[in-house]
Amino acid sequence: MRTTKVLLEESEIPTQWYNVVADMPNPPAPPLGPDGQPIGPDALAAIFPEALIEQEVSGERWIDIPDTVREIYTLWRPSPLYRAHRLEQALETPARIYYKYEGVSPAGSHKPNTAVAQAYYNKKAGIRRLTTETGAGQWGSSLALVGEMFGIDVRVYMVRVSYEQKPFRRSMMHTWGAEVLASPSDQTEAGRRILAEHPDSPGSLGISISEAVEEAASRDDTNYALGSVLNHVLLHQTVIGLEAKKQFDKVGDYPDVVFAPCGGGSNFGGAAFPFFADKAAGREVRLVAVEPSSCPTLTRGHYAYDFGDSVGLTPLLKMYTLGHDFVPPGIHAGGLRYHGDSALVSQLYHEGLIEAVAVPQLATFEAGVQFARAEGIIPAPESNHAIRACIDEALQCKERGEAKTLFFNLSGHGHFDMAAYDRYFSKQLEDFEYPEEAIEEALHHLPKVAEG
């Protein structure tokens, strides 16, 4: 009988995370403070523990994974690498398609890989509370999951419109014992100011970040946790790609192309960076970040210093951005809505070392449904972006008679996104091409920075 899943033993969970900085041809552009000068680690100490700040600026290739973190990883890791036999058959492609399934985590996505690590280091630093923001709830639920495990209280500022429209991710967070507030809330200065002006504000990810950061900065026992974008977050996610490489070894195969969804970059970084190590060593492998054409950060954004949040509380990061006041179109249901992107992913893309492609929404859901009917698993809308790009490549392989090896990160399941599938089936979703004027306009909103 053919093998579907390539499995690893728990003892094969990586013992070190991979830091892509060590293999980048140029050092990463530093984060800047409000004065336009590179910030030191101290600037982050109010909201992050020292160990994470060290990881944020580290140039070491390998960073040890603490035993406690690996032990919690065993609750769902190693995650399986699937050979998509049935999808290949459905596509009649000579390509071999593999996917890594991160939906096996209790929160249903790859996000807990970093949540465990962040909770661990915060606990070790004596932190008793963590604040964070969440939109649809994938990140908030991941932090809620691990907070209880480390005896850390978790408070999640959840974008109000999601809080009201997507109650079940909220229920998940309650089940794991987290406190969930609709944001803007009356608990912070930022929230109160916004509520005073707009009592009916639906909230935004930017507002939620501002609230969570403000609270963390103002309390000694409280830190802040972010689910993507930052270097240490991408670092923790490299367990995905590291495991995948071991799994490819087991079956004697290796990807010609790696696809991963790309919003803030932790999904892509986690799956693709470990393969970048091989590429840097001369191996031929294409790494493709897949983003929505309605939020086309890498493919159409500006490579410039910008804020990580919409209010402008964070340091400036050099990244591809649509402007920190970018508002994702309401018609877009597929996640990956962040205005910017990881600085590491951005720099690698800028230097031509990785690729990016933008795909329209309807085509991603079409791909997700085709995948579900062949392979069973109903993917998260974010993951559908990678599936779309991978299927397109597989169909090209068919046309050209090429038996390439394709790999994508199935970053999560869609159990909490069925409303988006409903909207797809009932034809309430549309494609949306982000307008050229808006992209030009964004140039004028970028903070002025005298780059050294």
Add this chain to the structure above:
Amino acid sequence: MRTTKVLLEESEIPTQWYNVVADMPNPPAPPLGPDGQPIGPDALAAIFPEALIEQEVSGERWIDIPDTVREIYTLWRPSPLYRAHRLEQALETPARIYYKYEGVSPAGSHKPNTAVAQAYYNKKAGIRRLTTETGAGQWGSSLALVGEMFGIDVRVYMVRVSYEQKPFRRSMMHTWGAEVLASPSDQTEAGRRILAEHPDSPGSLGISISEAVEEAASRDDTNYALGSVLNHVLLHQTVIGLEAKKQFDKVGDYPDVVFAPCGGGSNFGGAAFPFFADKAAGREVRLVAVEPSSCPTLTRGHYAYDFGDSVGLTPLLKMYTLGHDFVPPGIHAGGLRYHGDSALVSQLYHEGLIEAVAVPQLATFEAGVQFARAEGIIPAPESNHAIRACIDEALQCKERGEAKTLFFNLSGHGHFDMAAYDRYFSKQLEDFEYPEEAIEEALHHLPKVAEG
């Protein structure tokens, strides 16, 4: 590092199902027709393929699993056996707790184990359509999942109140390509008759079964599929217990007690029957069926011949029953609402070979939340019943200083049941002890049968 998950290779997926009938001290009580006489296999031929009817009446100990079925099983099987280290710590119990996690299937429960097999045999018999009923949607979504894989059209009659209140399981079925109708519908005689009398009927599982059976019986290209109760369904589910035994072998342990939720019986039969084989051979192992105290079939029902559906279309089965016109209390959110029970489970219980315990609703949710906070996975409300009973046993072990090995079937995740958790957290759920008068009253509703 300690091991959390005991894994098997795909090649270790069982090659045969285990038929408990071979090890029962007495032959199973036969199903009876409307005339009170045992029915022959022919009576079922209008709605089931011959291969499944053969399995339904077989006395063979082992029945081969077709390669095609095993191949589809590899999409999620073998399922992991977890050692619940973190739950043990939280309970401070000397007991060793293990659970088999069936929520890894794409439909999120153990139900696809039999759906694959049923679709396979129907396809082989030339059947092009399958009808079934579903309440909350676990079974309907499992059949939808596999229908597409075998090129069989699936029509699901979904209890109207669930159709309206639980849209996301419905969306799942759509994603996999099934047709879903609110029941009662205008597509069947039974449905039309009920709608004429009660245009606003919320539906019931009994009505949905009647509609699905009526349609299957009236069309040559269409058969019916049932998700529990029948012998062949329990047979297919024995992959759970068979795998678990191999996994216990690997770690050199063996359960003193096996717990599984019990509604129609496929969950319990699947997990526990393979251990019954050892018990029949003299090994000491307790097998405990756990049911809700609001639907206490085994613990308080009558052991008698009764219909499988509420309208009275099915053959009579000898089983523990609360009466085929039993209506589960509205306050009950925890699944396992069937009025009767598998005839095999019922007979084993009647003969004192297995145990049963009824647990109140609030205590099951309390157990589920405690489990989720320790182990991560949010369990289905059905699974919470087994967790409750297992935790109670583990706490007894603590009191007595006994290091027993406990095993339960974590039959599914709760991702589509968060509304029930919400009701639990907001104190909208209550305990409900099924009233003694109702149980006495049920005696008068049982069909009159002259038993031979």
